[in-house]
Amino acid sequence: MRNTWLIAWKEIRVFFTSPMAYVVGFIFVGLTGYFFVRSVDSALSGPNFPEASLRHLFSQMSIFIIPWLAPVLTMRLLAEEQKIGTLELLLTAPVRDWEVVMGKFVASMTFFLGGLALTLWYVLMLSWRGNPDPGTLASGYLGIILYGSTAMAIGLLASSFTSNQIVSAVVSLGILVLLTFLEVGADQVGGVASTVVAQLGITTHFGDFVRGVIDSSNVVYYLSVTGVFLFLTVRNLETRRWR
Amino acid sequence: MAIRAMIEARNLTKYYGSFLAVEKVNFVIKKGEILGFLGPNGAGKTTTMRILTGFIPPTSGEALVAGYDLVGQSIEARAHIGYLPETVPLYTEMTVKEYLSFMGRLRGMKSGQVRERLGYVIEACRLEDYYDTFIGKLSKGFRQRVGIAQAIIHEPDVLILDEPTVGIDPIQVVETRQLIKDLAGGHTVILSTHILPEVSMLCDRVLIIHEGKIVAEDTPDDLGTKLAGVDRVEAEVEGPRSQILEVLKKIRGIIDVTSRPAGKNRNVYRIQAKQGLDLRPTISRTIVNNNWALLNIQLLSMSLEEIFLKLTTEEDLRT
Numbered sequence: 081m082r083n084t085w086l087i088a089w090k091e092i093r094v095f096f097t098s099p100m101a102y103v104v105g106f107i108f109v110g111l112t113g114y115f116f117v118r119s120v121d122s123a124l125s126g127p128n129f130p131e132a133s134l135r136h137l138f139s140q141m142s143i144f145i146i147p148w149l150a151p152v153l154t155m156r157l158l159a160e161e162q163k164i165g166t167l168e169l170l171l172t173a174p175v176r177d178w179e180v181v182m183g184k185f186v187a188s189m190t191f192f193l194g195g196l197a198l199t200l201w202y203v204l205m206l207s208w209r210g211n212p213d214p215g216t217l218a219s220g221y222l223g224i225i226l227y228g229s230t231a232m233a234i235g236l237l238a239s240s241f242t243s244n245q246i247v248s249a250v251v252s253l254g255i256l257v258l259l260t261f262l263e264v265g266a267d268q269v270g271g272v273a274s275t276v277v278a279q280l281g282i283t284t285h286f287g288d289f290v291r292g293v294i295d296s297s298n299v300v301y302y303l304s305v306t307g308v309f310l311f312l313t314v315r316n317l318e319t320r321r322w323r
Numbered sequence: 324m325a326i327r328a329m330i331e332a333r334n335l336t337k338y339y340g341s342f343l344a345v346e347k348v349n350f351v352i353k354k355g356e357i358l359g360f361l362g363p364n365g366a367g368k369t370t371t372m373r374i375l376t377g378f379i380p381p382t383s384g385e386a387l388v389a390g391y392d393l394v395g396q397s398i399e400a401r402a403h404i405g406y407l408p409e410t411v412p413l414y415t416e417m418t419v420k421e422y423l424s425f426m427g428r429l430r431g432m433k434s435g436q437v438r439e440r441l442g443y444v445i446e447a448c449r450l451e452d453y454y455d456t457f458i459g460k461l462s463k464g465f466r467q468r469v470g471i472a473q474a475i476i477h478e479p480d481v482l483i484l485d486e487p488t489v490g491i492d493p494i495q496v497v498e499t500r501q502l503i504k505d506l507a508g509g510h511t512v513i514l515s516t517h518i519l520p521e522v523s524m525l526c527d528r529v530l531i532i533h534e535g536k537i538v539a540e541d542t543p544d545d546l547g548t549k550l551a552g553v554d555r556v557e558a559e560v561e562g563p564r565s566q567i568l569e570v571l572k573k574i575r576g577i578i579d580v581t582s583r584p585a586g587k588n589r590n591v592y593r594i595q596a597k598q599g600l601d602l603r604p605t606i607s608r609t610i611v612n613n614n615w616a617l618l619n620i621q622l623l624s625m626s627l628e629e630i631f632l633k634l635t636t637e638e639d640l641r642t
Contacts, residue, residue, distance in 0.1 A: 094414065094416050164410075164415070165410040165411075168373075168406075168408045169408065169473075
C-alpha cells in the first residue's frame with residue numbers, strides 16, 4: 081500500500097509541474113462554468129420551474145467532459161513509463177504490479193477529484209440564492225465520482241497497451257464513446273438483447289444518481305467495471321514480462 | 324542460509340517466441356566480485372540481466388540473487404538489487420534529488436534513511452552541483468551518473484549495470500569506470516559491455532557470451548594466455564628484412580610471418596606457428612646462425628579483442 085501512495089504522489093507532483101495540469105484545469109473550469117450558467121439561465125427564463133440543482137451539469141459532464149478528460153488524464157501514466165523505459169525500473173523494484181497500477185489509478189482520481197472540487201463553487205452559488213437539496217447533490221457527486229473512476233480505469237488500461245500517449249488517448253476515447261452510446265444504440269436491437277446492451281452502457285446507470293436515487297445495482301456496475309479494467313491493466317503489465 | 328554466492332544462474336534458458344535468446348547459461352558470482360559480461364550486440368547480455376533483475380522470467384532454469392529465487396521470491400530478491408538498464412531510464416521532469424529520493428523510497432527505504440544516504444551517493448557520483456537541477460536539463464554523462472546513483476541509493480548487495488559506459492564522452496567514461504571500481508568491494512557487480520579494455524580494467528572475471536551461450540569464463544589475464552598458447556611469437560631482429568622473412572618462412576611448422584619496421588635496419592617479426600608448437604628455440608638458432616642480431620623474442624599473448632573475435636567468429640586458426 082505504501083508503494084501505491086509513493087507512486088501516486090510522484091505522479092501528482094509531476095502532473096502539477098507540467099503545463100498539462102493547467103491547460104486541462106482551464107478547459108474543465110470553462111466548460112463546467114458554461115454548463116452551469118446555461119442551466120441556471122434557462123431555468124430562470126424558460127417555461128420550466130426554476131430549480132436549484134446541478135442536475136444538468138452532472139449529465140452534461142458525463143457526456144461532454146469525462147469522455148475526453150479521462151483519456152487526457154490517464155494517457156501518459158503508463159505509456160510514458162514504457163516509452164522512456166522507466167517501467168523497467170518500476171517493475172524491477174521490490175514493488176508488486178498491482179501496487180504500480182493502483183498508484184497510477186489513485187493519481188488519476190486525485191486529478192479528477194481536484195477538478196471536481198472546483199465545482200463546489202457552483203454549489204455555494206446555488207445555496208446563496210436558492211435552496212438546493214443536499215441529498216440530491218450528494219448522490220450526484222457520488223455518481224459522477226463513480227462514473228469518473230470507471231472512465232479512469234478504462235484510460236489506464238489503454239495506457240498500459242502502448243508507449244504512445246496519443247494512441248492511448250484515442251483508444252480510451254473510443255471505448256468511452258462506445259459505452260456512452262450503448263444506451264441509445266440499444267433501441268436499435270430490440271427484445272431482450274436491447275435490455276442487455278443498455279445495461280452495459282455507461283450512461284444507463286447514471287440517471288438515477290442525478291435524480292437523487294442511489295441504487296446499489298448502479299453502484300455495483302461502476303465499481304465492477306472499474307475493478308475489471310484495473311485487473312486487466314495489472315494482467316497486461318504482467319504479460320509484458322512474459323513477452 | 325550460508326550464502327557465498329550472491330548471484331547464481333542455473334541452466335537459464337529464454338525463448339522469445341521461437342527465438343532462442345539465452346541457452347542453458349550457468350554461472351556463480353561470489354560476494355564482492357566484479358564480473359564482466361562480454362559479448363557482441365544481440366548475444367543475450369541484456370536478456371540475461373533482465374532475468375537476473377526479475378524483469379522477465381526465464382523460460383526454464385532458475386536465477387537466484389542473495390539466495391532468493393527470482394520467480395518464486397521475486398520481491399525479496401529484487402530488494403537486494405540495484406539496476407541500471409542500458410537505456411538509463413530517468414524521469415526528466417524531476418530534479419536529481421526528487422528522483423533519487425523516489426527511487427530509494429520505492430526500494431523500501433524510509434525517508435530518514437534516504438536523507439542520510441543521499442549525501443554519500445551525490446558525492447560518490449559527483450552530482451553536488453546538480454542536486455536541484457531537472458534531469459531533463461542534464462547532459463548525457465550526468466544522466467549516466469544519476470542512473471548509477473539510483474542503482475546504489477539503497478545500498479544493494481548486487482549491482483547490475485547494463486553497458487554503463489556506452490554513449491558518453493571519453494572523460495566521462497574514465498570517471499564512470501573509476502566510480503564502478505570504487506563501488507566494488509561493498510557490492511557484487513555484474514557489468515555488461517562490448518568494450519574489451521573495460522573488462523580487463525574493471526573485472527575480476529569475464530564471461531563471454533555468444534549467441535546465447537557462454538563460450539568462455541576466466542580471469543581477463545588467464546583468458547589471454549590460455550587461449551593464445553605458445554604458437555605466436557614476436558621477434559625483433561637486426562638484419563635484411565626480405566632475407567630474414569624468406570628464411571623464417573622456410574622453418575617447418577611456421578604458417579605465417581609478418582613484419583613491421585622498428586628502427587634502422589631493425590624489424591619486428593610476428594610469427595604464427597602451427598597450434599601448440601613452441602618454435603622459439605628453432606627461430607633464435609636460425610637467426611643467430613645467419614649472423615643476424617636477435618634483439619628480443621617473446622610469446623605473444625592474445626589481446627581480449629583477439630580472443631573475443633576468435634571465440635565469436637569461430638575462425639579456425641589451426642589450418
